[in-house]
Amino acid sequence: MLTVHHLENSRSQRILWLLEELGVDYKIERYERNKKTNLAPEELFAIHPLGKSPVITDAGLTIAESGLIVEYLIEKYGNGRLMPAVGTPEFLQYRYWLHYAEGTFMPLMVITAILNRIESAPLPFFIKPIAKTIANKTKAAYSGPNITLNLDYLEATLQKSPWFCGTEMSGADIMLSFPVEAAAMRTSLSENHPALEAFRQRIRERPAYQRAIEKGGPYIY
16 A cells, blocks of 8 residues: 655645545555654654655655655546646646745745754854854845745736646645745735735645645644
């Protein structure tokens, strides 16, 4: 049976949601983060050399990387669902947004999270002001403006259609759900990006999304 190696509070939640949308039978192997470091446990290294999640095992294959997993599952189990027809302009857009999620947008969320941790880290008193100043200036000069630029870009796209590839939800929307949720933790989407907030609420209302949350456990973005 297909197995999802599911790390708590991680991007593997998207894979559970996708499998619920596709109606595929699967098993969950759960992993808890290290309470001190917040990193994945050593046990995940037995599944994949990088020791990260999401990872799935299916039919003798071990597959990592969210985008590849989403493409693999939709192509194998989708029967034409959750992706536009191959060769159409919509299919190219689907591929673009699917890879944009992790290639462009999510790194900005990760950088911001790291900078926020630097600001609040328990450092020696004579180093803390310097570290905080560097973190603030980096956010002001780089991550902040780039996040706004990308949020504006996503907002403009969703003002034209309810989903990123048109009128039907696709795997690209599933991929984009995590960075959008991460952005919502850092800024008020409802105030400045209402179409993105509506997208976030729309996916949360889907029965498959709710089932995935129930099976994946409590979730904190």
